[in-house]
Amino acid sequence: MKIFHLFSNYKFTGPADLALLLAKSQQHLGHEVIFFSGTPPHESPNHLSEIATERGIDVRSDLFLPKHFRLRQLLNDFKILKQKIKEEKPDWIHCHLPSDHLLGCLVREKQSPPIVKSQYDLDPVKNLRSRYCRSRTDLWITPTPSATRNLCSWKISQDRILEHPPIVDLLRFQPESKETPITKDQDSIHIGVVARMQQHRRFADLIRGFSLAAKENTSLHLHILGRGTHQEEVAKEPARQSGFVDRIHFPGYLESKLYPRHLAQMDMLIFLVPGSDGTCRAAREAMASGVPVIASHRGLLPELIPPKAGLLLDNDSPEAISLAILKLSHETGLRRDLAAGGRAHTESFCNAETLSQALESVLQGRISTV
Structure with missing residues (x-):
């Protein structure tokens, strides 16, 4: 045909x-x-x-x-x-x-x-x-x-x-292998965000939520992957004012070849507001990579993220975001189960x-x- x-x-x-x-x-x-x-x-x-x-x-x-x-x-x-x-x-x-x-x-x-x-x-x-x-x-x-x-x-x-x-591209996005050349501190927990830094993406609430969790857990690190015309006022200035600027990282826009490996190294991903792709590509790629997803109830997210692959926030206030981060950071077994569940879901349905x-x-x- x-x-x-x-x-x-x-x-x-x-x-x-x-x-x-x-x-x-x-x-x-x-x-x-x-x-x-x-x-x-x-x-x-x-x-x-x-x-x-x-x-x-x-x-x-x-x-x-x-x-x-x-x-x-x-x-x-x-x-x-x-x-x-x-x-x-x-x-x-x-x-x-x-x-x-x-x-x-x-x-x-x-x-x-x-x-x-x-x-x-x-x-x-x-x-x-x-x-x-x-x-x-x-x-x-x-x-x-x-x-x-x-x-x-x-x-x-x-x-x-x-x-x-x-x-989702199941070959390109896979769980991190033991042979990965990138090493990370075994005591640190890495939280990923993949989104253009735009006003409506609620970066201030996200950074505030991370900050509340970071006060209680010194191993947490936030990685904001992406760029945007207003990134200074939307994300970088709130990060500087948070008191945890040393634990909030801005890798910027990653080349296509580097992105899957970087994503797979995250311990969890936060996705609050769908962008120009209503199917929330980054959240689906995270599931395929074996990364648990913390998501809001906006748009298609409640149906895209099954219970076996992540946590849905009751609301996306800083306090709710902080509680979800702390839950996954403390419960290693849950994080492992959600990672496996997300990969299994994408293999079966995506x-x-x-x-x-x-x-x-x-x-x-x-x-x-x-």
């Missing part, structure tokens, strides 16, 4: 990794996959295209695919994609973001290949563009039961929905090839009737 993926962004952000993982797994199963990514501004690097190429995916730059609505570029992409469909004859078109979903639905005709849309958030966007696409989309992929119910309440029938937990096979099975009958 031949599959088109449309992704209206040139940055490796949001659900980009999920889209590439699915495309690669489909390719591994013997399908011909063509991945269309967004075109960056003049002389800007196309990070998504570079990563897709590194992973051996056939990525094309024939389309503009801007993140935001641009009428002239949309009309240009409409003409080119129509021609590509005529020449390449894909069996289905997989859309991932609002702008590429609109494009896919605009080229949809009676004899066109089915349109598939991955839903990465708890609630569908209910604007005019989404309502136009709703009736023109053959299959929706939802990440959790609540996301499925929300689509159904938006008058999308159950037979047009495939529910599957968000996938496998990319399982999703690829389920998607192919659902679409088989629909393709034959086109």
